[in-house]
């Protein structure tokens with residue numbers, strides 16, 4: 001048995017450390033909700049160096065590694081707690097000294113190639129905290145199971161990125177009037193190692209590409225971007241599926257049509273145009289699917305950790321983050337009685353557009369016993385997180401159901 005397999009078997013048979021039997025007996029947790037994670041795994045010491053040993057390894061070819069939700073407690077996610085989602089293989093040789101970025105495509109007036117030095121010297125630098133959430137975050141909640149990584153709720157991070165605005169480069173190369181989309185190209189290898197194939201090459205409409213927060217970044221939390229996250233250059237686009245934030249960036253094509261790179265086809269990062277029944281087969285054409293754009297409203301309870309034992313009579317301060325794609329979050333509530341009553345939380349403003357918002361709330365439990373804490377965010381347009389798993393879809397995208405944790409008071 002290889003180690004990845006071992007791990008899966010191990011995860012399947014284990015309970016929650018703090019009060020395993022109580023949770024194991026709870027059918028709702030076992031089937032309906034995905035945030036109750038199996039115990040965590042001492043990471044693969046060498047390959048995953050720089051990552052917390054509490055990270056959950058979904059697979060190693062390609063690397064897909066998730067953060068348990070309690071690990072996302074920091075206001076700005078540190079590198080060791082950031083999930084990794086790779087579609088291909090991390091580039092073997094990264095030649096930083098000769099790294100270039102080429103801007104081309106049908107809708108560019110003057111295609112141009114920039115060195116990293118050009119980018120750093122010739123354009124103004126900006127730093128933003130941006131939420132990057134995998135479109136498939138929460139996929140494990142869907143029944144029947146949707147294909148792809150069975151993410152719990154930890155395929156999200158909000159870290160600080162420094163770089164130049166894509167729109168400043170686009171202004172220099174010139175964008176023709178017929179431009180509709182941009183597509184990125186990265187230097188990671190396709191799993192087949194076929195050099196003619198790209199692992200992933202996605203993009204966004206030109207309007208999203210032109211936003212102030214859309215960066216070509218070389219720094220993450222004030223240091224060089226680590227290899228796993230796209231060293232030495234990355235496109236970062238907050239609020240949309242993180243798959244549009246191209247790592248190991250070597251090219252941007254300005255397109256006169258919707259970009260048609262790898263993982264823009266089939267039902268990748270797409271939702272059915274009209275609701276479908278769970279398990280329904282849907283033809284994989286544009287007639288039936290739309291590309292996911294802004295991500296839906298969502299929140300996490302990052303403290304306490306699920307399974308915590310709380311002393312009776314003691315006030316507990318809960319905390320976490322909330323975000324809503326291109327929108328902001330206007331209200332955050334928690335419930336300790338299965339949604340019968342809700343209490344409004346203190347909610348901070350984002351430090352910048354497209355950053356997550358921190359919330360906290362003090363609660364006291366009336367009597368000792370087993371409790372579930374539910375958290376619900378509402379966006380500025382009034383859409384709230386659903387309390388049960390939302391619309392099933394073939395790709396298992398956009399599960400933004402309320403997160404819930406379990407605690408024991410006594």
Ligand SMILES: Nc1nc2c(c(=O)[nH]1)N[C@H]1C(S)=C(S)[C@@H](COP(=O)(O)O)O[C@H]1N2
Nearest residue numbers: 083084085086087134186242243245246247
């Ligand atoms: N070049 C390249 N960029 C990529 C990917 C990839 O496999 N190759 N994965 C995408 C997907 S699907 C996600 S969710 C995010 C993950 O970013 P992270 O690994 O830094 O957390 O990167 C995106 N950018």
Ligand SMILES: [Mo]
Nearest residue numbers: 085134135243
């Ligand atoms: Mo993703």
